[in-house]
Amino acid sequence: MFTEIIEKYDWNSQKESILHKGADDVRRALNRTRRDIEDFKALISPAALPFLEQMAQLSHRLTQKRFGKTIQLYIPLYLSNECQNICTYCAFSLDNKIRRKTLSPIEIMQEVQAIKAMGYEHVLLVTGEANKTVGVDYLKQAIKLIKPHFANISLEVQPLDQREYELLIAEGLYSVLVYQETYHKERYKAYHPKGKKSNFDYRLETPDRLGRAGIHKIGLGTLIGLEDWRTDALFTALHLRYLEKRYWQTKYSISFPRLRPIELNNGDEQGLHHFGQFISDRELVQLICAWRLFDEELEISLSTREEEKFRNRLIPLGITSISAGSKTNPGGYVVEPQSLEQFEISDERPAQEIASIIKQQGYEPVWKDWEKTWA
Amino acid sequence: MLKIADKTFQSRLFLGTGKFGSPQEMEGAVLASGTELVTVALRRVDAENKDDALLQHVQHPHVHLLPNTSGARNAKEAVLAAQLAREALETNWLKLEIHPDPRYLLPDAIETLKATEELAKLGFVILPYIHADPVLCKQLENAGTAAVMPLGAPIGTNKGLKTIDFLEIIIEQSLVPVIVDAGIGAPSDAAKAMEIGADAVLVNTAIAVAGKPREMAEAFKQAVEAGRKAFESGLGTVTKHAEASSPLTAFLDNF
Numbered sequence: 348m349f350t351e352i353i354e355k356y357d358w359n360s361q362k363e364s365i366l367h368k369g370a371d372d373v374r375r376a377l378n379r380t381r382r383d384i385e386d387f388k389a390l391i392s393p394a395a396l397p398f399l400e401q402m403a404q405l406s407h408r409l410t411q412k413r414f415g416k417t418i419q420l421y422i423p424l425y426l427s428n429e430c431q432n433i434c435t436y437c438a439f440s441l442d443n444k445i446r447r448k449t450l451s452p453i454e455i456m457q458e459v460q461a462i463k464a465m466g467y468e469h470v471l472l473v474t475g476e477a478n479k480t481v482g483v484d485y486l487k488q489a490i491k492l493i494k495p496h497f498a499n500i501s502l503e504v505q506p507l508d509q510r511e512y513e514l515l516i517a518e519g520l521y522s523v524l525v526y527q528e529t530y531h532k533e534r535y536k537a538y539h540p541k542g543k544k545s546n547f548d549y550r551l552e553t554p555d556r557l558g559r560a561g562i563h564k565i566g567l568g569t570l571i572g573l574e575d576w577r578t579d580a581l582f583t584a585l586h587l588r589y590l591e592k593r594y595w596q597t598k599y600s601i602s603f604p605r606l607r608p609i610e611l612n613n614g615d616e617q618g619l620h621h622f623g624q625f626i627s628d629r630e631l632v633q634l635i636c637a638w639r640l641f642d643e644e645l646e647i648s649l650s651t652r653e654e655e656k657f658r659n660r661l662i663p664l665g666i667t668s669i670s671a672g673s674k675t676n677p678g679g680y681v682v683e684p685q686s687l688e689q690f691e692i693s694d695e696r697p698a699q700e701i702a703s704i705i706k707q708q709g710y711e712p713v714w715k716d717w718e719k720t721w722a
Numbered sequence: 723m724l725k726i727a728d729k730t731f732q733s734r735l736f737l738g739t740g741k742f743g744s745p746q747e748m749e750g751a752v753l754a755s756g757t758e759l760v761t762v763a764l765r766r767v768d769a770e771n772k773d774d775a776l777l778q779h780v781q782h783p784h785v786h787l788l789p790n791t792s793g794a795r796n797a798k799e800a801v802l803a804a805q806l807a808r809e810a811l812e813t814n815w816l817k818l819e820i821h822p823d824p825r826y827l828l829p830d831a832i833e834t835l836k837a838t839e840e841l842a843k844l845g846f847v848i849l850p851y852i853h854a855d856p857v858l859c860k861q862l863e864n865a866g867t868a869a870v871m872p873l874g875a876p877i878g879t880n881k882g883l884k885t886i887d888f889l890e891i892i893i894e895q896s897l898v899p900v901i902v903d904a905g906i907g908a909p910s911d912a913a914k915a916m917e918i919g920a921d922a923v924l925v926n927t928a929i930a931v932a933g934k935p936r937e938m939a940e941a942f943k944q945a946v947e948a949g950r951k952a953f954e955s956g957l958g959t960v961t962k963h964a965e966a967s968s969p970l971t972a973f974l975d976n977f
Contacts, residue, residue: 411931413878415741468768498765563824591825596795598824644825709743718765720806721799 348552349589356585358531362578368392377401382641387584390637391577399633406636406665409643418705419668419713420698421469421501421648422462425677426450426489428687430475432542434528436570436622438609438689439475441542445612445687449480452492454682459496461680465672465698468498468715471524473675473689476505476543483511490518499717501566505543506553512560521717524566525553526602529573530582538573554586558594565590565599566648572606572625580634584641600646600668601638605631607652607690619691628657632664639665651694658694658701662708671701724921726899727815727847727868729786733758734916735946736788736901738926739776740766742935749779751929755939761788761817761924764803769810777811788849790817796830797837804841816841817871818850827877831858835865842866851903854885856892859900869898871924874915875905878927882911886918893919909938909945916949917957 368389376386427449430439474481503524529535532547539545554565569579587599606622648668674680675689702712724731736759742748752760760780768774789807794800804816820834821827829852841848847868852858854872862870872892875881893900899921906912912923925942932938
């Protein structure tokens with residue numbers, strides 16, 4: 348399990364080693380055809396910033412070679428905001444006094460119709476962590492219900508056991524996104540003081556359990572804004588390489604959501620809470636390009652957390668899938684549009700508008716890239 | 723003229739339809755290439771929908787569809803996909819692709835052989851994507867394949883004919899048409915494949931990702947024609963040294 352591997356890496360010395368990379372290390376990384384962890388460190392280091400244009404050109408070419416001039420589209424479907432965890436940065440946090448909502452089968456189908464009407468074939472189911480109401484049985488029923496309507500179903504919910512994943516895969520689950528949030532164990536505990544999520548190791552071993560369950564795709568990532576983004580990226584890269592060797596039949600995707608403002612009402616604070624800017628736009632572009640140069644086959648996805656103009660510009664730089672027209676509240680599309688969002692959306696443009704922006708840039712928006720009979 | 727199963731082909735260039743910037747761009751390249759066989763991933767099309775953009779743009783009388791099973795991880799999934807494709811796209815032609823490894827998309831020889839045996843019994847015209855493995859090619863022949871499609875290099879890499887030594891053995895031994903698939907990155911690679919006697923080549927990434935796909939398709943068309951003509955005309959042998967008069971055997975002239 349990766350929990351044994353991570354023990355060998357000390358956070359602070361890894362962070363130091365990234366900051367010690369120089370222009371020569373960056374040049375060497377740029378000139379290689381296959382890049383290793385040391386190259387990745389160089390590419391995410393401050394020393395690589397002067398080479399950003401070169402990295403972007405390379406990332407653009409490599410991405411087109413592998414994925415073509417295409418961008419995949421997916422949409423989140425929030426099923427529930429019930430949650431037993433305290434995550435200090437999340438609006439669904441247990442201590443946040445909001446109205447809780449879990450969609451019934453009829454409501455799920457109303458939402459499904461709305462997002463099908465937008466043209467979607469790939470859907471991402473999202474919930475908080477509330478095992479009694481939104482446990483494996485609920486998820487199983489939800490997948491069974493929506494399976495006939497989508498080519499591809501992904502899940503972003505609490506970590507489950509291998510056996511539970513096997514059950515959901517048998518129902519037609521294609522991929523699971525499970526972000527570690529941060530690989531810094533102590534900081535992780537500070538951000539997640541209560542609930543099952545406070546177990547760092549159980550979360551960290553989730554991709555192992557998914558790999559063993561034979562999932563088609565695993566989504567990795569960290570939440571940018573919790574810890575040093577460079578060191579978190581490095582640990583994610585170590586995790587990815589570890590997984591790729593062991594679970595070689597599984598595909599991987601990466602995401603690096605930046606923290607967005609959330610609506611708080613927890614006793615200490617009321618109203619919209621903003622987080623500090625942990626990564627600049629320039630550095631986020633550097634991170635995207637570094638990932639592409641490190642792993643040519645990796646899917647890179649970008650959510651509506653990012654702003655319109657920035658998202659437009661990122662299309663040719665290395666990303667492979669984006670969401671559009673998203674709502675981050677259960678029932679957000681039709682059932683209960685006013686319920687509380689998990690985070691505030693930056694890019695509110697509807698799906699078809701995003702599709703035409705993709706086209707304007709010479710890319711084809713891809714709505715379907717899977718065959719449901721296989722899942 | 724090239725013949726595969728019951729169909730004859732004027733053009734020895736086959737095209738993939740993925741990775742283009744738009745269905746229109748793909749259609750332009752298909753027409754410019756002169757191809758008569760294009761492969762379409764079942765996973766990418768909405769087979770139940772006659773208005774599917776990709777399918778609409780490959781509808782030309784001279785262009786035949788070759789559905790592929792890209793995404794299938796084993797023989798079972800491939801056979802399932804083949805049956806769906808036959809029903810939805812109304813053709814029993816199939817490009818059999820089984821790659822359990824989603825990263826390098828390398829074909830699984832064992833599962834491919836198994837699926838070929840099964841699909842042949844079901845009446846499919848099978849064109850399997852495989853490693854440049856001469857023994858596997860003979861086994862596929864026995865299993866009833868219509869052609870073989872060995873790779874020149876890992877798919878999508880544009881690296882050219884990295885497997886040329888094995889391709890030459892396959893071409894020499896094969897009783898079915900040999901189509902070099904995957905890795906062909908430039909018209910010169912396609913020409914080379916034709917010069918060594920391949921029956922056809924399949925190209926996708928190099929055309930789709932080019933700055934001007936239509937022009938690149940035309941370049942490939944010319945390269946394939948040139949390479950084939952060269953093969954048919956009989957290429958001269960490559961020699962590594964000048965042919966010296968024979969100092970070691972010259973004495974024989976006096977015997």
